[in-house]
Amino acid sequence: MDAGSAIFHVTIEKRLCMINFEEEIAKYGPSMEISQAEEAVLASEMTDIGDIIEKILQDKKDN
């Protein structure tokens, strides 16, 4: 494939692509490093569905 047709094809392919690259790249967030793991544990909210149901039942009981 010569240079002229190569540029032509790249242009076409870019136009044909359905992915919005900027939006897609924005979806990639940073990964947690190992040193940040302990801080994340402390900062995370340890509430599960059981706790939520219990709170609801407690509120209902109180009311």
Next chain:
Amino acid sequence: MICPKCGANMTLKRGVCDKCGYDIEVNQQTRKYSCYYYNQGLAKAKIRDLSGAIDMLSRAVKVNKKNVDARNLLGLIYFEMGEVGLAVREWIVSKSFLEENNPADRYLDMLRSNAGKTEQYNNALRKYNAAVELAVQGGDDLALIQLKKAVQLNPKYVKAWQLLALLYMKNGDNDRARRCLKRTLSIDIANTTSIGYLKEIRKIKRMGRQLQITVAEQEVSPDAEEMKGEVKGGIIPSFKYAEDKPDYRSFICLCIGLFAGILFVFFLVIPSVKTGMREEFKEKQRQFGEQQSGYLQELDALEKTNESLQSRLEMQELELEAKKDELENAADKAGGINVFRMVDYYLKLKKSGDTSRMNLFILQMRLRAISQQEMSNAYAKSIVERVTADYPDVYNVTMTSAELFEEGSNLFQKGRYADALEYFVAAYEKSPDNEKNLYFLARTYQLTGDDVRAKQFYTEYMERFPAGTYYYHVQDLLNQVS
């Protein structure tokens, strides 16, 4: 039963803790659902659907935060996909809920003990984070470099491979993008992001091929509007693309030329070559004929020379024989026949140089045949001394009767009766009781013309071997010589 919230004793009948009022049924239900999601996650993890497993296990820990098994497995899956930080977080949380006999201890100890490897994974995470920042800012080339290093440090880092593939796709390098995505699918077989990107690449390729065909079939200026409909974004190619039609005429001309060439070679070149070869052959044949006739003439001349030489040789041999006979007769008359015969054989032996046992034995026999009377002659004596000096071992040679008989038989069959005679004499002297020795001795005497001795030995045979093999034949022969 112990209350899972406050740890006080409680009865199952009521279903509620007396101390804190905790509803055990809620706990049981949440545990049940959490286990269900855990089982689902485990099944997916076993078939390498890691994204699916993460989804299920996340639900399991959301429903019941204390599901240690689900947390540990979730940590393992994060680790497998390169998210080491998330894995460590899950294991630490798991340890906080269950401190003893927890597999999370072992996983964390492994990371601590392999500090080099752990640092490598951490570096991969840092490079990935840097690449994300660069990609967001538009620095695709630098982001690519960082991502390549990240996947080199941790080849199972799925998100890094995916971002790398995305950047390749952005730059139009779909082949490389495909390879990166296939790598992620080998780690996580049902990763929806990777599958989505691959579908996109295939779509691009397909539409690109269709467009190529469409552009090739159309002229640029008259069909520009039509092509706008085919291409999104209204891109019109600025050059004409048309494939060359195969040129049959040149192919036909080539075939005709080839055929004409073959005919030319067949009808013109080959006959002239053949004629040339024929002439050359004739010339060579003529030269050979001349050479041959020359050789034949030479051969004739040589044959004639040979014939004349042969006849001269025969004449000389006859003369020699005649001389020999003359000398022998003279020697016989002079009483030195045996000396003569011994000298004759001695000269032959000297000439041939063949001092085999047989030849020396013959010389020995001839020396022994010389009588005392002959030896009284000084000349004869000096000759004998000369001979024994030349062949000092001549008297030490011995032959068996069988060997002598065999040699005599060979000469007898060749018709050399005079030569065979002395072998048969020697064989008879060695073994007089052998009827064959006696028969052939008598027979050879007869054939050499010595009828007197022949009669003597035939008579002896008949007396000594009445049942002998040759008896009746000897009877006839005896009548002949009598």
